[in-house]
Amino acid sequence: DSAMELVARERSGHAALMEGGFLHVWGGYVAVGDEEVFLPSDEIWLYDTESGIWVMHKMQGEIPPPMSGTCGCSLDGVMYIFGGCDDHGHTNQLYSVNLLDGKYTWRKVTKAAGTPPSPRDKLSCWVHNYRLIYFGGYGHKRLREISNSRSFIVDEASWVEEVFWGWNNEVHVFDSRANKWSEPSTRGLAPAPRAAHSSATVGNKGYVCGGRVVETRRSDIHCLDLDSWTWTEIIPTSAVPVGRSWHTLTAVSDSALFLFGGLSVNCEPLSDGWIFNIQTREWKELNHQHKNKPRLWHTASLGQESDVIVFGGSQDYILLVDKGHCNDALVFQTQPYSLHRLCEDYIGRNAKTLQGHLSLVPPKLRQTIQKRISFFRIAARSQANRNVMSINFIA
Structure with a gap:
């Protein structure tokens, strides 16, 4: 029991998504001394959400460079990553890897028709009708590429000669079946250009919430109809969460979105969780057990039972x-x-007390219960280790 469990390295700006009952974690960076170090791009970490056990798999094929701020999404068991920042700066490459065949072989998407988005990071993505629909982000363009000041706001602090950095509110579509990029013409009032926002897909609607908009951070909500390409701003009927960036938004049902964490307008890391009811347009703060664990530039994925x-x-x-x-x-x-x-979960938490009765449980159910026992045992041990570290720190 005292053996060290294999655990994915701490990181920020990574990609993570649920597929086949496992959380798949790739990329990102960590601070080592005063350096920002990108984590290896030839490995992927799988977390079994039932047992709490991590496994690492080596990857092969056309492996992307190590990077952070990339946008990861899943379509039919295939993870796509687009954009991000590597050792050479911002990128606009698209890669894919099948997460279900056990091979973890990367493929660089090439020879796609149309024009891909300009290099950028901290963007978001909706998946609908075999299309990957990318929105926003922070990146650079040349002067001749800036056609519309309403869709690209220049970061005055950062332009160099002919290259301008800034925020955008562009919508770009990659059709996975046609291997083609396109940029649909949208209707309605688009959200202000932004990055480090969050997004979620519900049916044929793409929702975007908050993010960094030039010198401020917002918590506004906008909806894009992914069939008609019409934007609508959603005006909440209740008090709203404080403006933020680097937070997450997750669709937890056909009518509810879950927002967590981020960095506030005052640059404070946040640990609040909120449920937004799409039908009533009402925000409601969620009481949860992780109030002492602020997070920003994390990932959030939908597990079992919402x-x-x-x-x-x-x-x-x-x-x-x-x-x-x-x-x-x-x-x-x-x-x-x-x-x-x-x-x-009750049996998993009280395994010692109920140990003598586990043999009476049907074999298939026993497997699941063993996983829950493992989950709560690992959680208790992690908490004990954190307590010891905190005592040593205080001492």
């Missing part, structure tokens, strides 16, 4: 401190659990 699995990120304002990268997986319960799940 659980949200938050992994990694930083607990500090990374532009100032950049030491507080994390590697724990936080589970947020956003809906009531089924009786079946409550029983499994």
